[in-house]
Amino acid sequence: MDRNALADFLVRHRAALTPADVGLGPGARRRTPGLRREEVAQLATMSTDYYTRLEQRRGPQPSTQMLAAIARALRMTTDERDYLYRVAGHSAPERHAVEGYVPPGLMRVLDRLHDTPAMILSALEEPLVQNGPARALFGDAEQFTGWDRSTIYSWFVHPEQARAVYPVEDHAHHGLSKVASLRAAYGTMGPRSRASELAENLYARSEEFAQLWDSQVVARRFEQHKVVVHPQIGRIEVDCQALLTEDASQVLLVLTAPPHSEDAGKLDLLAALGAQSVVGSGSDAGSGSVAGPPNWSTVSP
The missing domain is CATH 3.30.450.180 (Beta-Lactamase)
Structure with a gap:
């Protein structure tokens, strides 16, 4: 896992996005361009602390499930997603595989x-x-x-x-x-x-x-x-x-x-x-869970 490369990549992508790019409202006045860390964490359904530690080069190796969520949150292309996986110490997913990446x-x-x-x-x-x-x-x-x-x-x-x-x-x-x-x-x-x-x-x-x-x-x-x-x-x-x-x-x-x-x-x-x-989202560090109404059934759309 290359913590420096991972952190630099995440920071750059976060700075390149606006709230409108990801369907969020403008919110309060912003001191810096790009998304806030807590907004990325909300979109990826993880805690702000967990995501912050990744950007600060002190987090644990993220799982492939976490990486898929981050790639979705930061709207990465397949090439960008593959790079994200590799610098995080994982093999890039097969392009035809069914997994968590969404275009x-x-x-x-x-x-x-x-x-x-x-x-x-x-x-x-x-x-x-x-x-x-x-x-x-x-x-x-x-x-x-x-x-x-x-x-x-x-x-x-x-x-x-x-x-x-x-x-x-x-x-x-x-x-x-x-x-x-x-x-x-x-x-x-x-x-x-x-x-x-x-x-x-x-x-x-x-x-x-x-x-x-x-x-x-x-x-x-x-x-x-x-x-x-x-x-x-x-x-x-x-x-x-x-x-x-x-x-x-x-x-x-x-x-x-x-x-x-x-x-x-x-x-x-x-x-x-x-x-x-x-x-209430992002309350559990690194869990990938979202707080919400009590789950009353297995999801079945």
Whole structure:
């Protein structure tokens, strides 16, 4: 790990960004250009102290998960991200691998979505980034690791939690959609990919999954209209828009409701709950966690 190179690289990138570049308000008067350290920490969902120590050349070696979060926060290109990994003492991720990096262009779109649930998912339905309303609706995905981050996995392995977000009468349809989506990802990623590993894992653990997988249904799509259930707000009918990256490895999912409708009012309430969760973010040094409303279910968009 080259602490000097890492610190210099982080400082330079932070200074080159403005709050508007990352979807933040201008805030109080600034004495120096660029983002504040606490703003980068907030965007990367880590403590300000942890991030500050990296810039001051005295922090521990960051994990690849931390580096992916920092690369997203500082809107790095793939070349810049690869350099970040290397100076931090890690190998650069494979360009085709499914991991936490999100292209800056897709992040810029998410940055501008503050008042409605939106998130970026991997091809295996792993939430990579959520805005405040999405965390308030689905729970905070940052607390999950490994396969538990995949909503396809959690749907079949943790059904009591994962399915609580949808009405019971819609469960069968959503289960089939998730299996169809995984088979589409398998077709793209191949037999030695994480998609194959996930399918094999679920086939051995869930009879329900095995039956659906054997049906050979293939579809990479998200429902245009759905009903989600929040424990305090209740049922919310939403329209769902999905923006896929060119290689279909990630998708930006946005939930909206007709203006001035009862459901739009419920989404406004979610936006307020999401704003409260952002205020408490970054409280755990180096944990990558975000303080917010109690997590009531495994994330399952």
